[in-house]
Amino acid sequence: MTLLSAVLFALLLPFIAMAGEKETEAYFNEIRHDPPLLRHFLYSFPKGGDLHNHLDGAIYAENFIAWAAEDGKCIDLETYRIAPPPCNAEADKPALRDIQYNSAIVNPIIDALSVRNYAQRSVSGHDQFFSTFRRFFEASLGHEGQMLAEVSTRAARQNIVYLELMQSYGMAKARRLAAGNKDFALTVPLSVVAKNPDIEQLVDGTMARLDRIEQQWREQLACDSPQADSGCDVPVRYLAQVIRVFPREQVLAQTLLAFRLIEKDPRYVGLNFVAPEDHPVSLRDYHWQMKMIGGLAEFFPSAKRGITLHAGEIVMGLVPPEDLGWHIRAAIEVAGARRIGHGIDIFYDKNARTLM
Numbered sequence: 001m002t003l004l005s006a007v008l009f010a011l012l013l014p015f016i017a018m019a020g021e022k023e024t025e026a027y028f029n030e031i032r033h034d035p036p037l038l039r040h041f042l043y044s045f046p047k048g049g050d051l052h053n054h055l056d057g058a059i060y061a062e063n064f065i066a067w068a069a070e071d072g073k074c075i076d077l078e079t080y081r082i083a084p085p086p087c088n089a090e091a092d093k094p095a096l097r098d099i100q101y102n103s104a105i106v107n108p109i110i111d112a113l114s115v116r117n118y119a120q121r122s123v124s125g126h127d128q129f130f131s132t133f134r135r136f137f138e139a140s141l142g143h144e145g146q147m148l149a150e151v152s153t154r155a156a157r158q159n160i161v162y163l164e165l166m167q168s169y170g171m172a173k174a175r176r177l178a179a180g181n182k183d184f185a186l187t188v189p190l191s192v193v194a195k196n197p198d199i200e201q202l203v204d205g206t207m208a209r210l211d212r213i214e215q216q217w218r219e220q221l222a223c224d225s226p227q228a229d230s231g232c233d234v235p236v237r238y239l240a241q242v243i244r245v246f247p248r249e250q251v252l253a254q255t256l257l258a259f260r261l262i263e264k265d266p267r268y269v270g271l272n273f274v275a276p277e278d279h280p281v282s283l284r285d286y287h288w289q290m291k292m293i294g295g296l297a298e299f300f301p302s303a304k305r306g307i308t309l310h311a312g313e314i315v316m317g318l319v320p321p322e323d324l325g326w327h328i329r330a331a332i333e334v335a336g337a338r339r340i341g342h343g344i345d346i347f348y349d350k351n352a353r354t355l356m
């Protein structure tokens, strides 16, 4: 390209882009009422980043079942909970590998581990959704790299260019560390808790675990070979998930681990609080939790911008009216959240528009 044609090209670029936009719009208007063509169009459409992705919840039940079968794990056909061996087919706890290709048995299991066909059931969508996590949890153990592979490959195929995944690596250990430990008693000042040396070990252990998980992920997608899967190119970052329905000391320890991970590991860009917001413990402790997050954040200035919270994920009937209309405001004003997830009760706030 000569200099002149390069200059001309640069000058014409906005018009070329506009022509593309016009054609795209015309095409969209032509196919918008044709579901298969509309789906095809939207599938290839650029999506930007996915900022609210619960990693465990993004995995297909079929994959959890396949991994559990491979590992010799069992399924309790009464509770639909996947469990470690030994299995016992006579007591309705068969090995998944013995039944995984029997569609009459496996189809109800897929439904129980997901929200597939939930409209045909007597449980609410809310209860079905939250009950799936404890059912499939066991199957996820040891397959974290494959979980990353699944979501990143799917993201690449859908033109999602960035993934921010919520997960709870290290959080069970933080809870065990805090249970009955006087160092996490609520009478200890947050300035002292913030320097807890045992959490430092947990931070290093969690970062090393994430190294291994990412290694597994890259091996799974053959990222260092010419056959690398397109999922290898999707940048992935993490939000540390604090599970909010545990005793206060344990929620505190998890939050501390989250802040330290954000500070120390650039792959961690934030934290989030998860588990049902209408759980009796979440409701009882909500204000305390917001104060604790805001208070602890003071000791981790570089991690503060990463506070993203599930707030206002409640509606009339799910909770009494007194619980509505203030959770989002408290998350922003007390805890210092920069981003809110779900937030469907926003219009119960007296000044909803200014809050937004």
Ligand SMILES: [Zn+2]
Residues within 6 Å of the ligand: 052, 054, 310, 341, 342
């Ligand atoms: Zn969410």
